[in-house]
Amino acid sequence: MSRLIIVSNRVSVPDNQGAAAAGGLAVALQAALAERGGVWMGWSGKSSGDIEPEPLVLTEDGNITYALTDLTQTDVEEYYQGFANRVLWPICHYRLDLAEYGRKEMASYFRVNRFFAHRLAPLVEPDDIIWVHDYHLIPLAAELRQMGFKNRIGFFLHIPWPPADVLFTMPVHEEIMRGLSSYDLLGFQTKYDLENFAGCLKREGMGVENSPGHFSAHGHNFRGGAYSIGIETAAFAAFARKAAAHSMVRKARQSVEGRDLIIGVDRLDYSKGITQRIDAFERFITNNPAHHRRVTYLQITPKSRSEVPEYEAMQHAVAEQAGRVNGAIGTVDWVPIRYINRSISRPVLAGLYRLAKVGLVTPLRDGMNLVAKEYVAAQDPDDPGVLVLSRFAGAARELKGALLVNPYDVDGTANALARGINMPLEERRERWRGMMDHLLENDVSRWCDTFLTDLRAE
CATH class of the missing domain: 3.40.50.2000 (Glycogen Phosphorylase B;)
Incomplete structure (x- = not known):
């Protein structure tokens, strides 16, 4: 050869x-x-x-x-x-x-x-x-x-x-x-x-x-x-199973304190729709008071191309927006948005995916988006989470079990979050199984x- x-x-x-x-x-x-x-x-x-x-x-x-x-x-x-x-x-x-x-x-x-x-x-x-x-x-x-x-x-x-x-x-x-x-x-x-x-x-x-x-x-x-x-689907799934025992993942589970976890993982880039996503999460909490203090949104966003002015400006804008939302709807014992501006190791990331009730992947435009695929691969087959995915990501052409959203539509994304958080177990399993089978075949x-x-x- x-x-x-x-x-x-x-x-x-x-x-x-x-x-x-x-x-x-x-x-x-x-x-x-x-x-x-x-x-x-x-x-x-x-x-x-x-x-x-x-x-x-x-x-x-x-x-x-x-x-x-x-x-x-x-x-x-x-x-x-x-x-x-x-x-x-x-x-x-x-x-x-x-x-x-x-x-x-x-x-x-x-x-x-x-x-x-x-x-x-x-x-x-x-x-x-x-x-x-x-x-x-x-x-x-x-x-x-x-x-x-x-x-x-x-x-x-x-x-x-x-x-x-x-x-x-x-x-x-x-x-x-x-x-x-x-x-x-x-x-x-x-x-x-x-x-x-x-x-x-x-x-x-x-x-x-x-x-x-x-x-x-x-x-x-x-x-x-x-x-x-x-992605390396089977290997990543095994990775996620083992990650449950990782000390940092255990600490994350304890810190959520029984609340549902929504996770977003993106490079800091204007194409990822992070500011629109934060708006949608705020709208979801505002429109669904029953979930007040019962949901935590974890946004992991490593710095990217900080030497380019547009990216440096965005870094400040996202941090300020997360702070504004926390100040507006948070309480003494509840920080709605946890914003992490650094890289997380793959073992820990796989474990966090598995903990999350909803994977929030809403780029304004993306060639594929492997985070969406990793989130699906990391799920527990007995109790899988729900993928909320931008229709403008290439992955939307493949992951038919996701809840597709228009990231420019804040209300639509907020409604999808509510649907995902409240989705019955059997529907979650059915949606996940079809996506996982596709990812295993097309790795x-x-x-x-x-x-x-x-x-x-x-």
């Missing part, structure tokens, strides 16, 4: 105990690559200042080679903080109002992708399969093609892909589309994302769809498909196998 090379912006190198860092992309790729062996290449997360980064640092762990490179401080500011996270991220999440264009940032984005290609090139063997991940590295295949590489190269987008009218507001949308057209296989989270891509391609005559999922553009034939990413290994099988197919 040919080797697999994975390229992503960041690389999750295992710690001394062999465990990868928590996080949707990191966990999924660690599980996928560990089965096959090969190379995982990307940015180390470190800056070399103003000097040229040192050569790749290669680390062996089992049958995986981790290849890390530093970036200059200018590259970090312009490629990562600039174009990737202040142009591509907001555009792909339909937030035109937050996209800030700058020519030097755009130029840096393409320059760093060229840099990645040149660093990767010496590691590539003729029969290697290359799998590139996410919006930071869209032009990478085009750079490798220019260098003469004929390898099969696939790309998977973990975030949403917008419709033409949204994408075309970006000054370099043609270059981005040309970059995507250089891959042999494009993977999107949902068929809606794939349809949006096809619409972008055809709108201005950039390419044609010869047959469903088969495209021609910029002199290259390629395929596109929907490959909804999964991260199947996601990886399906994509790679299609990528290898000529």
Whole structure:
């Protein structure tokens, strides 16, 4: 079998105990690559200042080679903080109002992708399969093609892909589309994302769809498909069962004091709908006085991209909003919202999912959302909780047993919370069973196998 090379912006190198860092992309790729062996290449997360980064640092762990490179401080500011996270991220999440264009940032984005290609090139063997991940590295295949590489190269987008009218507001949308057209296989989270891509391609005559999922553009034939990413379902379920004995989970159970627990877990990001969610929880308590002092809402929100002004401002806004709600409806012996602004270890997180009567996952826009899947996998089959899920998350296309909500509709989300808290046991079991069966069948290994099988197919 040919080797697999994975390229992503960041690389999750295992710690001394062999465990990868928590996080949707990191966990999924660690599980996928560990089965096959090969190379995982990307940015180390470190800056070399103003000097040229040192050569790749290669680390062996089992049958995986981790290849890390530093970036200059200018590259970090312009490629990562600039174009990737202040142009591509907001555009792909339909937030035109937050996209800030700058020519030097755009130029840096393409320059760093060229840099990645040149660093990767010496590691590539003729029969290697290359799998590139996410919006930071869209032009990478085009750079490798220019260098003469004929390898099969696939790309998977973990975030949403917008419709033409949204994408075309970006000054370099043609270059981005040309970059995507250089891959042999494009993977999107949902068929809606794939349809949006096809619409972008055809709108201005950039390419044609010869047959469903088969495209021609910029002199290259390629395929596109929907490959909804999964989690390590069975392993996470076992993880959650064992987590009940964790000391911190036991303390959390005791601190809830018999109250129903609602849990939300998100990176601090404007796409996650956290402020709307807090409003909905307040409305739920206000409209349902019987639940006053009988429910605790735990929101776990690790800091994210604090160096980007929009994220720093949001951090203050969410903390202030949680404080306002606690001051308005809390009592001496009841803090309605517990807001934690740091990371929680996976064992503890799995145990907290299992404790929660309701999982509240309401992004304004999300490619998939693995928190929703982890919450379902963590539940006790005899007494499962209820998933309240945004219809604008990719996971809503799969998790049919969830209560789907419009996160912009505060009253609608509040009503779903009331329904979830009060749902009869038999209905909870029925809804959970269908979702869990789907997640067991469509786990991260199947996601990886399906994509790679299609990528290898000529």
